[in-house]
Amino acid sequence: MTTVPAATPIRTTRRRRKRAHGAGFWVYLMVAIMLAVVFVVPLLWSVLRSFQPAVLSTQAPQSADFTHFTFANYQGVFGTDGIGVNLVNSFIVAFGTVAITTVVATLAGYGLARFRFRGAGIVFALILLALMIPFQAVLTPLFIELTDLHLTNSVFGLMLVYATFNLPFGLFVMRNTFASIPRELIESAAVDGAGVMNTLVRILRPMIMPGLATTATYAFLYSWTEFLQALTFLATNDKLTLPVKLFDVATGTYGAINNGYLSAGVVIAMVPCILLYLALQRYYVQGLMSGAVKG
Numbered sequence: 001m002t003t004v005p006a007a008t009p010i011r012t013t014r015r016r017r018k019r020a021h022g023a024g025f026w027v028y029l030m031v032a033i034m035l036a037v038v039f040v041v042p043l044l045w046s047v048l049r050s051f052q053p054a055v056l057s058t059q060a061p062q063s064a065d066f067t068h069f070t071f072a073n074y075q076g077v078f079g080t081d082g083i084g085v086n087l088v089n090s091f092i093v094a095f096g097t098v099a100i101t102t103v104v105a106t107l108a109g110y111g112l113a114r115f116r117f118r119g120a121g122i123v124f125a126l127i128l129l130a131l132m133i134p135f136q137a138v139l140t141p142l143f144i145e146l147t148d149l150h151l152t153n154s155v156f157g158l159m160l161v162y163a164t165f166n167l168p169f170g171l172f173v174m175r176n177t178f179a180s181i182p183r184e185l186i187e188s189a190a191v192d193g194a195g196v197m198n199t200l201v202r203i204l205r206p207m208i209m210p211g212l213a214t215t216a217t218y219a220f221l222y223s224w225t226e227f228l229q230a231l232t233f234l235a236t237n238d239k240l241t242l243p244v245k246l247f248d249v250a251t252g253t254y255g256a257i258n259n260g261y262l263s264a265g266v267v268i269a270m271v272p273c274i275l276l277y278l279a280l281q282r283y284y285v286q287g288l289m290s291g292a293v294k295g
Contacts, residue, residue, distance in 0.1 A: 043270070050074070050267045054260030073264035077249060082237050086245035090224060093158055093241055094272075097223040098216045100163040101170045105215050106208070108167075109174025110200060114186065124175065130168040135229060146233060153235040161233065162223040170215035177211030178204070213283030221273055242269055 051069040077083065112124055142161065143152070151157030181204060189199045227243045234240050240248075246265035250258045 046263055046270070047267055050260070050263035052260065052263075054258050073260040074268075076258075076261055077246070077264045077268065080245075080249050083245060083249070085238055086240050086242050089155055089239060090242040091272075092155055093162065093230075094220050094223045096156070096159040097162040097166065098219045100159060101166045101219040102212055102215050104163070105167055105170030105174045106200075106212065108171050109176075109211075110178050110204075112171070112175045113178035114183075124171075127168050127171055131172075135165065139232065143232065152233050153239055154233075155239060158230060158233055158241075159223075161229055162219070162226065165229075166215075166219040166222055169218055173214050173218075174208070174211050177208050181207055210283045213280040217276060217280050220276055224273060225269065 050073055051071070053068060053070060053072065056068060112120055146152045146154075146157050146161070149157070151160065185203070186199055189203050194203065225243060226241075227247070230241045230244050231247075234244065237245075242265075246262070246269065250262040250265060
């Protein structure tokens with residue numbers, strides 16, 4: 001008499017689970033590919049259009065158009081007087097904004113997460129409330145304040161404006177990052193004689209890298225691509241940032257837009273953003289997850 005092994009139901013269950021996981025994996029893969037196509041195709045299309053004459057960039061695409069590639073758009077953009085200075089201004093403003101935002105957000109986030117004081121929750125809520133205030137609502141008083149401080153038409157003044165609008169998000173991320181670190185680790189460092197700054201720099205720095213990368217990436221992308229604030233607070237050509245300068249380059253007589261120059265300018269401005277995101281992608285995703293979970 002043949003008996004059925006007792007492990008057969010368990011093996012059958014495992015096979016069913018593997019099939020279910022396999023189907024879910026393929027669904028996930030197909031959805032991910034579709035989303036990647038949705039986001040990548042417009043970028044590739046912008047790159048292709050930037051190598052075409054301006055006349056073709058506004059017409060419906062045809063197969064013959066992709067045989068007329070040229071560097072004329074890039075030559076026209078880089079041949080513009082002062083474009084190199086404006087590019088350097090954008091890098092200075094972007095990295096300056098990143099430095100100010102990360103340092104202030106790190107120190108403030110550490111204080112709000114680790115030090116107990118009355119009204120800490122109210123202070124944090126008021127800071128987050130600043131995320132809901134659009135720039136247009138404070139444009140006039142902010143312009144008057146910068147004028148009184150002699151910071152209009154100043155690269156440093158623009159850094160301060162950008163850092164101000166990036167700090168609420170950066171503080172939110174850094175406060176949640178510090179809150180996710182076990183308190184026992186900080187207490188043991190204090191027992192060993194480490195001060196607040198030594199604990200922050202030597203012990204906690206590797207653990208807060210995801211939050212720092214998220215804050216830095218967000219601040220860089222904001223300051224690198226922002227247009228309206230730079231247009232408002234900067235006046236002379238030697239102080240303009242790249243987005244404002246590209247608008248001037250692509251705009252012709254009576255407001256006509258040179259789409260070839262515009263496409264080339266978009267690609268030029270896109271390269272640093274892509275490189276930065278690829279370099280910090282791993283930390284960036286971890287930092288966003290920290291901010292989402294530790295509310």
